[in-house]
Amino acid sequence: MSKRTILQKLEILADAAKYDASCASSGSARRNALGTPGIGSTEGMGICHSYAPDGRCISLLKILLTNFCIFDCRYCINRSSSNVQRERFSVSEIVSLTLDFYKRNYIEGLFLSSGIIRSPNYTMEQLLEVARSLREDHGFRGYIHLKTIAEADPELIRLAGQHADRLSVNVELPSEQGLTHYAPEKNGQTIRKAMADIRHEIDNVTDARSSRILKRAKPPAFAPGGQSTQMIVGADTSSDADILHSSARLYAGYGLKRVYYSAYSPVPEASADLPPIRPPLIREHRLYQADWMFRFYGFSTDEITSVAENGMLDLDVDPKLSWALRNRGLFPMDINRASYRELLRIPGLGPTAAKRIIAARRHTRLTLDDLARIVRSLKKIRPFVTASGWSPGHLTDAIDLKQRFLAPPQQMDLFA
Numbered sequence: 001m002s003k004r005t006i007l008q009k010l011e012i013l014a015d016a017a018k019y020d021a022s023c024a025s026s027g028s029a030r031r032n033a034l035g036t037p038g039i040g041s042t043e044g045m046g047i048c049h050s051y052a053p054d055g056r057c058i059s060l061l062k063i064l065l066t067n068f069c070i071f072d073c074r075y076c077i078n079r080s081s082s083n084v085q086r087e088r089f090s091v092s093e094i095v096s097l098t099l100d101f102y103k104r105n106y107i108e109g110l111f112l113s114s115g116i117i118r119s120p121n122y123t124m125e126q127l128l129e130v131a132r133s134l135r136e137d138h139g140f141r142g143y144i145h146l147k148t149i150a151e152a153d154p155e156l157i158r159l160a161g162q163h164a165d166r167l168s169v170n171v172e173l174p175s176e177q178g179l180t181h182y183a184p185e186k187n188g189q190t191i192r193k194a195m196a197d198i199r200h201e202i203d204n205v206t207d208a209r210s211s212r213i214l215k216r217a218k219p220p221a222f223a224p225g226g227q228s229t230q231m232i233v234g235a236d237t238s239s240d241a242d243i244l245h246s247s248a249r250l251y252a253g254y255g256l257k258r259v260y261y262s263a264y265s266p267v268p269e270a271s272a273d274l275p276p277i278r279p280p281l282i283r284e285h286r287l288y289q290a291d292w293m294f295r296f297y298g299f300s301t302d303e304i305t306s307v308a309e310n311g312m313l314d315l316d317v318d319p320k321l322s323w324a325l326r327n328r329g330l331f332p333m334d335i336n337r338a339s340y341r342e343l344l345r346i347p348g349l350g351p352t353a354a355k356r357i358i359a360a361r362r363h364t365r366l367t368l369d370d371l372a373r374i375v376r377s378l379k380k381i382r383p384f385v386t387a388s389g390w391s392p393g394h395l396t397d398a399i400d401l402k403q404r405f406l407a408p409p410q411q412m413d414l415f416a
């Protein structure tokens with residue numbers, strides 16, 4: 001078989017990386033101006049958008065070092081028994097690709113993951129060498145996100161953190177039973193131990209760097225963008241409640257910056273106990289909304305999941321509205337008196353709007369019109385608040401209140 005070109009390798013290894021959700025999709029439609037009067041193209045190959053620790057949206061080259069793998073995780077397209085085209089980049093090829101894209105201003109960084117080749121240590125050494133070479137041989141100052149191999153020597157992971165902005169270890173499935181069943185070569189304890197090691201190193205380095213005593217001998221930075229993980233949704237039977245409780249434990253236990261939820265994509269020749277179709281994407285979206293609620297809105301996971309039917313979030317309305325609809329006894333809330341924490345419980349109000357309400361009401365009693373100038377839409381808010389000159393009356397308790405928030409049903413196209 002003739003050797004593949006870099007472009008052909010890129011096509012295979014960027015495509016194989018798209019299943020990792022820890023950095024948002026590379027899913028732009030392919031457009032190419034070739035043969036047209038226009039300019040530019042989106043090849044859809046390997047460039048994705050992610051968010052830097054300071055909230056900036058950045059473009060990353062998102063690729064695998066290799067899609068060969070000695071493990072056989074049943075939900076994974078790259079598992080050893082999968083019949084896919086295999087390829088592998090050398091360390092120097094990834095370094096050159098990253099630098100070339102970077103110099104052309106296509107990307108601001110690299111997201112690098114890998115199947116496991118030879119051994120976890122060998123693979124981790126290769127990933128580490130890419131990051132080291134970029135930083136030390138080429139003075140690369142762009143963003144680097146490295147997937148770490150949980151089974152690798154902790155010292156290799158520690159060294160990786162000295163070069164990478166962010167590290168991630170994928171927990172893959174929400175439950176230990178799911179992991180044992182679908183990824184028997186992986187071990188939940190090993191994964192959690194790798195996360196704990198990263199957390200300790202981040203904490204140690206943060207403490208040492210802020211120490212007044214260690215004036216000169218401050219240690220090098222370690223994964224300043226923190227660590228994240230990915231959980232696959234819908235491959236096993238875990239409910240949304242199971243997933244959210246598991247996420248809450250990960251955030252609390254390992255100081256994660258993000259848990260990414262990735263709807264399971266059916267893989268070719270999958271075993272019969274995996275679902276034949278992808279779960280609805282809206283399920284992934286509802287999980288992100290619920291995740292947001294406990295990270296930024298002060299809800300506990302028990303509160304969020306208390307309104308989940310059989311542990312599953314309502315797909316029709318967002319989880320905060322769903323919670324409010326089931327807890328109408330707490331509403332309407334007076335926007336002129338409610339605390340910041342209470343304001344965050346009102347559907348349609350986020351932290352920015354809540355802060356603006358509190359600032360504005362120092363000068364005047366707010367009316368619904370005042371509120372309309374603070375928020376984007378009053379639709380979700382109106383039944384749940386009172387304001388100067390406004391009371392929702394019976395609207396809060398209306399039997400059909402949920403229906404009023406639903407999109408109107410659409411006639412299916414007979415010929416679609």
Ligand code: SF4
Pocket residue numbers: 069070071072073076077078079080114115116183
């Ligand atoms: S170790 Fe990673 S790449 Fe290999 S089969 Fe499992 S999930 Fe896929």
